[in-house]
Amino acid sequence: MNPPSLSIAAQAVLQQGCVFLDCMGDEVYARPLPVDCAASIGKHYRHVLDHFLCLREGIRTGKVDYDQRDRNPELESSVAASRRLTEDLIDQFGSLSDESLHRECAVTYSVAYGKNDLEGAPSNVAREIMFCIGHAIHHYAILKLLCSGVGVILPREFGIAPSTLKHLRGETVNRS
Helix, strand or coil: CCCCHHHHHHHHHHHHHHHHHHCCCHHHHHCECHHHCCCEHHHHHHHHHHHHHHHHHHHHHCEEECCCCCCCHHHHHCHHHHHHHHHHHHHHHHCCCHHHHCCEEEEEEECCCCCCCEEEEEEEHHHHHHHHHHHHHHHHHHHHHHHHHCCCCCCCCCCCCHHHHHHHHHHHHHHC
């Protein structure tokens, strides 16, 4: 049985994370960047992984809480640790069934700046995978900019949404 296309898409975006990790060592990955309030490239990538981890837990429990992120410092400083987790997530999201994708879940995510403005909404696993994929691509675009500033060159497609890539390919075909 083939995995659902959404599982394949999650695997593909996480595989891009492996390509990203292969482009650098721990020193560049963990170094604070002065342009970003002392955050590092590793902290940005860890943030992406945290959202997938929250979703993984939510698939298990039926409750996705994006505010309860681990923020594991090892994932901010160790390319090897981040790669191991990324590969684990690739395996786990690749093994999802159609049935699990349609499972309902409750999502919690702070979207307002007030002290007690916690937001909750009903959702399903498929929708949350879409969110995590889009969130990852958005942060990959930021990572690509940060990496270019420290001399790390990433593939052209990294951090570009699939719809944009399809649009760009269409423009190239139309110009021929």
